[in-house]
Amino acid sequence: MANKSVxxxxxxxxxxxxLLAIHYERLNAAGSANNLTVTYExxxxxxxxxxxxxxxxxxxxxxxxxxxxxxxxxxxxxx
Numbered sequence: 001m002a003n004k005s006v007x008x009x010x011x012x013x014x015x016x017x018x019l020l021a022i023h024y025e026r027l028n029a030a031g032s033a034n035n036l037t038v039t040y041e042x043x044x045x046x047x048x049x050x051x052x053x054x055x056x057x058x059x060x061x062x063x064x065x066x067x068x069x070x071x072x073x074x075x076x077x078x079x
Contacts, residue, residue, distance in 0.1 A: 001013035001079055004079045010045040011042060011044060012044065014040050014043075018041040018042075019069070020040055022038050024036055034062050035059075037055070038055050039053070
């Protein structure tokens with residue numbers, strides 16, 4: 001994970017303490033298709049919250065590890 005330069009500040013990767021909510025929604029009776037929605041804080045290099053964002057993706061199983069969730073978020077954020 002790497003920092004990302006944003007106009008006027010530096011965005012740091014999202015870590016576990018930045019996760020505000022994790023929500024699963026089962027899409028079929030077998031539980032093999034689920035929506036995962038994660039709300040998280042985006043912080044700058046000084047630790048200030050710059051934004052609250054949400055990522056939604058379809059996943060095949062429940063639960064998903066926090067490491068996998070953070071990897072998806074940081075990939076989407078480019079950090």
